[in-house]
Amino acid sequence: MKTAVAIVTGSGGSGCGRAIARRFASRGAAVVVSDIDEAGGGETVRLIEASGGRAAFCRADIRERADARELVACAERTYGGVSVLVNNASAPHAAGDNLDDWMDCLRTDLLGPIAATQAAIEAMRRGGAGGAIVNIASISALWHGRATPGGIAGYDVAKAGLIRMTTRLASLAESDRIRVNCLAPGWIATDGPRQYWESLTPEERVARGVPSKLLTPDQIAAAVVHLAEDDTLAGRVLVWWSESAPRFIAWADRGYRDVDAIAAPLG
Numbered sequence: 001m002k003t004a005v006a007i008v009t010g011s012g013g014s015g016c017g018r019a020i021a022r023r024f025a026s027r028g029a030a031v032v033v034s035d036i037d038e039a040g041g042g043e044t045v046r047l048i049e050a051s052g053g054r055a056a057f058c059r060a061d062i063r064e065r066a067d068a069r070e071l072v073a074c075a076e077r078t079y080g081g082v083s084v085l086v087n088n089a090s091a092p093h094a095a096g097d098n099l100d101d102w103m104d105c106l107r108t109d110l111l112g113p114i115a116a117t118q119a120a121i122e123a124m125r126r127g128g129a130g131g132a133i134v135n136i137a138s139i140s141a142l143w144h145g146r147a148t149p150g151g152i153a154g155y156d157v158a159k160a161g162l163i164r165m166t167t168r169l170a171s172l173a174e175s176d177r178i179r180v181n182c183l184a185p186g187w188i189a190t191d192g193p194r195q196y197w198e199s200l201t202p203e204e205r206v207a208r209g210v211p212s213k214l215l216t217p218d219q220i221a222a223a224v225v226h227l228a229e230d231d232t233l234a235g236r237v238l239v240w241w242s243e244s245a246p247r248f249i250a251w252a253d254r255g256y257r258d259v260d261a262i263a264a265p266l267g
Contacts, residue, residue: 004029005079006228007071009062009116010089012040015190016136017088018047019217020224024084025053027225032075034060035089062089062112063104072119081127084228085120087113087135087162090155102154109158114165121178130177132228133169135162136220137184139241144256148209159184163237170235179234181227186242189214211242 011017012035058074091108124131141159
């Protein structure tokens with residue numbers, strides 16, 4: 001990663017984005033930190049530089065297509081190209097089944113990554129050396145319904161879209177040396193999930209389908225860097241439930257394990 005230029009969206013907070021940005025910097029990448037939180041983005045840059053790394057902040061509201069394109073252009077102006085894009089930015093989650101409440105999640109967690117991915121692909125093609133794109137989805141996008149209440153509908157829809165985008169773009173590895181992969185993690189020890197997790201007893205966690213332990217932002221960062229660096233991976237989805245080891249979904253997996261018979265024959 002000594003010559004890499006990595007863009008990490010949503011890296012101005014104290015959670016996974018910052019951990020991912022710092023992990024890339026520790027491996028020699030020049031990192032473009034992106035967020036709508038300018039103070040937080042500046043703090044991420046400060047932490048990277050304090051550890052001897054290189055980083056620059058480019059403010060971008062990933063919900064705006066023009067901002068997504070300008071973010072990639074900023075990386076090209078600042079560091080001469082783009083090697084890695086990590087689509088990490090995520091909207092605050094609005095609960096409920098009102099479709100209007102889904103829109104901010106869809107714009108931030110799906111449409112924004114689509115725009116950033118398109119711009120990054122164009123930049124990587126101009127650079128001529130290929131590159132890697134890592135999408136951050138969620139294991140919640142893989143479940144078919146829920147046995148216990150909960151979940152954020154717009155978030156799950158957006159993350160399911162990222163998974164499908166990843167597999168559809170697998171062919172870029174052969175045509176352009178651009179590898180697109182995806183991480184679908186379980187519960188992560190960032191502020192909101194950790195506070196909720198800590199409020200429950202072990203028995204309540206079992207009853208509510210909550211894992212017995214949480215992934216750490218550093219574990220997420222390590223997985224993202226692996227997906228970006230392993231040149232054998234393209235179109236793969238790495239699933240990491242909080243209580244088990246990370247595993248890849250098999251290529252061409254049908255996406256369902258159990259089926260229920262219909263009550264009467266069709267036709």
